[in-house]
Amino acid sequence: MKKIIAAAIGNCVHVAGVANFLKLAEKEGYDTDFLGPAVSIENLIKAIKKQKPDIVGVSYRLTPSAVKPLLDELQRAIEDNGLLNIEWLFGGTRPVCEVAKSYSFFKEIFDGSSDDEFTICYLSGKSSDCKDTYFESSLIERINRKYPYPVLRHHFGLPSLSATIEGIKTISEAKVLDVISIAPDQNAQEHFFEMEKASSALDGAGGVPVRSPEDFIKMYEASRRGNYPLLRCYSGTSDVFRFAEMLRETINNSWAAVPLCWYNVLDGRGPRDVETSIRENQALMKWHGDRNIPVEVNESHHWSLRDAHDTIGVASAFLAAYNAKRMGVKDYIAQYMFNVPPAISPKMDLAKMLAKIEMIESLENEHFKAYRQVRSGLASFPDDLNTAKGQMAASIYLGMAVKPHIVHVVGFCEAHHAALPEDIIESASIARGVIKNCLLGLPDMSMDREVQSRKNQLIDEAQYLLKSMYQISPESKDPWCDPSVIAEAIAIGILDAPHLKGNKAAKGTLKTRMVNGCCVAYDDVKDTVISECDRIDMLFNRIDMLTK
Structure with missing residues (x-):
């Protein structure tokens, strides 16, 4: 059994993140020891020599300028005591983590931007990027792994194919959604296999103008990053079986x-x-x-x-x-x-x-x-964006009462404008905050x-x-x-x-x-x-x- 010890170092007394990390490590089968808040570098080294851990986690959540002298001291102590063979981890606020990134002895840095699943991914021995060896290729597998935390879904489709592809990359890298529902435009839904019948005036109406299986493949490839979200697409309204087969072959329609x-x-x-x-x-x-x-x-x-x-x-x-x-x-x-x-x-x-x-x-x-x-029902959303955020959060809170397997996030902006990648990421982040509290x-x-x-x-x-x-x-x-x-x-x-x-x-x-x-x-x-x-x-x- 691998041993992990962790501490908040220097004058930092914020230990919630450290404690949560160690709880997750225990569930993954690690032997853990929490050294406490405000642990000096000297006392940290003493504990390491005594316990001989495989992994050491240090945390600091105060000002970035104050962490550099601490990490300089820690680096000297590691080198002087021959402790580079230990796996070193760092956790803190994003500004502090930016400082920590300049110290090469840290194997992984946790800045709080990702949920527990990424920590579990790391602890379980998977790639720190959590590639598709960890993220399942089927909806039911992902539900079974995450529940009672629900799978999160949002629809996405811009009037430009290239902008949609870039947007899928951005959303995937943000690691906030499990499923991206591709919204094709009206012409794609009605005339995908007979585009000569389509009206150019309707190009991009209601979604992305996909015109070939290769377009779907490009969108799928764009999603192969971050947390590798599943893709799905709304059904066609004509030649439906051929359209369904094409979706299965190109995006593995979830x-x-x-x-x-x-x-x-x-x-x-x-x-x-x-x-x-x-x-x-x-x-x-x-x-x-x-x-x-x-x-x-x-x-x-x-x-x-x-x-x-x-x-x-x-x-x-x-x-x-x-x-x-x-x-x-x-x-x-x-x-x-x-x-x-x-x-x-x-x-x-x-x-x-x-x-x-x-x-x-x-x-x-x-x-x-x-x-x-x-x-959430879209008609309940006001066009005032701040009020809409409140409506979205309230609706998800009520929805969590039925213990859902999937939360279809409806972007707070949808009554005002079609959701852009940044809107989707913000909406999903709000949803995740609501869900996290509900699951307490x-x-x-x-x-x-x-x-x-x-x-x-x-x-x-x-x-x-x-x-x-x-x-x-x-x-x-x-x-x-x-x-x-x-x-x-x-x-x-x-x-x-x-x-x-x-x-x-x-x-x-x-x-x-x-x-x-x-x-x-x-x-x-x-x-x-x-x-x-x-x-x-x-x-x-x-x-x-x-x-x-």
């Missing part, structure tokens, strides 16, 4: 994002009818499931963003996971978007997410595992009486909605996975949203309001909240009347 009911006439993103798009989306889920690629089904928040009441948000979250499981997906990324709609209260937001979690994770077995991914121990907000009451109510209502889908087509063997049944549920209003008014593929008659911090179905004529039982029953009664 997981796929597929809708269930969207990207069609329902949201105006394509000409497909709802039933056809559901079938194709299911097939795309199966394609990824067959290849053991994790899948995220972006469904629930599409309804909530269109002001559907919370019950539909919960029911559609279950439907998305259910369809992924039925299509053979083994690792399911369940996204929980907080702050949607923006006026929802934190209590009611948490209740909604807990209801989704309970229903989704009821599907788990040895062949299906759900991973929790939390994110949060009160269990999930046990709040109002939260539990609302959660149970939402589960009951969502189950009623889901059971009602069996009435649409009694002969269907699996209504929750039947594209025709799901499409009909949208057409008759079981699944509905106020923003779908006038859409020929949907009922579009649902009215909702914010009441006591939650989004509920509402009867404007009677000026009252409608229970889900009454809402569904009224829909079927109207259908019965029309068919008689």
Whole structure:
């Protein structure tokens, strides 16, 4: 067993960093000894001679000018006593560490800019650069190593390919993200394999103008530095299987994002009818499931963003996971978007997410595992950047109550401008600060009486909605996975949203309001909240009347 001793030297009494380093070393199997604060160089050398350690760590966190005489004294003592064979480490503030870098006997210098994982990387005998021998190439491996610390993700894509490539380098070297989600522009998503159909006016609209597999390879190569972040990319909206295969081959797409009911006439993103798009989306889920690629089904928040009441948000979250499981997906990324709609209260937001979690994770077995991914709702962000930082931090704090495996960081600047590398690094750093404090121990907000009451109510209502889908087509063997049944549920209003008014593929008659911090179905004529039982029953009664 290797021996490490460490001390704060000179007149420095700041020992928290030293103590944390030694705790991590103990977990990695080292024999450790903390010599204490304000240890003189003379006493340090005496301890070294007595204990004969393999590694010595020294720390100093005061002014840079005061550390140089100490390190000069330490260097002389090392040389005079023949101690250069020992592995010497230094820790301190960044300005002090800049001074320490001029002393060649230090093998590694820790300036506090990196998290514990980099210290563990060093202690575990890996390269001090923590290359891909340490940083896993798959999402699930990285989750398993880091949990309960969540994997951090942020999307990125600038209107210039070269600027995006340089940005990926900068973000990777900052070591603050585990996953960079590449945001391609509209032309890439729609016409990647038929660029002759693209409009040059849309180049760079919404993301990076990638035009060839080689462009993706360049972005992947740019990420092979720092903490070697995983890459993923939003799915294409045409020729989806070919696009998915290309992403797998070029960037080792860490997981796929597929809708269930969207990207069609329902949201105006394509000409497909709802039933056809559901079938194709299911097939795309199966394609990824067959290849053991994790899948995220972006469904629930599409309804909530269109002001559907919370019950539909919960029911559609279950439907998305259910369809992924039925299509053979083994690792399911369940996204929980907080702050949607923006006026929802934190209590009611948490209740909604807990209801989704309970229903989704009821599907788990040895062949299906759900991973929790939390994110902030963009519409909740103000355009004042300082206020937005507060909103981002508050949202992540609430999200940590569900013990997520992934935190999708939404940059504080997103309501003001598309995130630049420096914005992403700052946002991720804020997120890391929030998460670090949360992991010290949060009160269990999930046990709040109002939260539990609302959660149970939402589960009951969502189950009623889901059971009602069996009435649409009694002969269907699996209504929750039947594209025709799901499409009909949208057409008759079981699944509905106020923003779908006038859409020929949907009922579009649902009215909702914010009441006591939650989004509920509402009867404007009677000026009252409608229970889900009454809402569904009224829909079927109207259908019965029309068919008689």
